[in-house]
Amino acid sequence: MNHPLPEVCDGILLKQEAIESRVRELGESLVRDHTGHDLRLITVLRGGLFFLSDLCRATDMPVSLDFMAVSAYGPAASGSVRITKDLDDSIEGASVVVVEDIIDTGLTLHYVLEVLRRRGPASLEVCTLMDKGVRRIVDLPITYQGFRVPDRFLVGYGLDLDGMYRNLPYVATLRDEVMS
DSSP, X not given: OOOOOOTTEXXXXXXXXXXXXXXXXXXXXXXXXXXXXXXXXXXXXXXHHHHHHHXXXXXXXOOEEXXXXXXXXXXXXXXXXXXXXXXXXXXXXSEEXXXXXXXXXXXXXXXXXHHHHTTXXXXXXXXXXXXXXXXXXSOOOOOEEEEEOOSSOEEBTTBOBTTBSXXXXXXXXXXXXXXX
């Protein structure tokens, strides 16, 4: 299926082929590091769903999937987060990898990691497809990283603008005037 570049975008940052290749490599890394363990992949809905889906198919070993949904509230820099959908299964004693589409400030992920750590997993790691490290406010342990991305608003491969463009098979940059 052909997905033309939407008018709100000024270019493709990560092509579909590059994403597919990197996801395969990340899946191979998970297999190498977690064979023989009870591996649980967890993502925060909604954007992470696309990466999680492809990553678990690239992970040639048994894995369990689970999902959380969180909502930020208060001032953006406060890091105030509440869980709106919690995990369905216990993670006690499991090797847990939190799968993120993109890490920006890190405030939400920091909160999620603190919540999960208190639930007694054997290990707790982070796998992100995209890292916008220039905006990081809190230090995070990122074990698996796909791409470093610039400080631009991005859409595609799970990333959205007002709920749209998540289904693009690539990651594109938004035109500056769209965000003005």
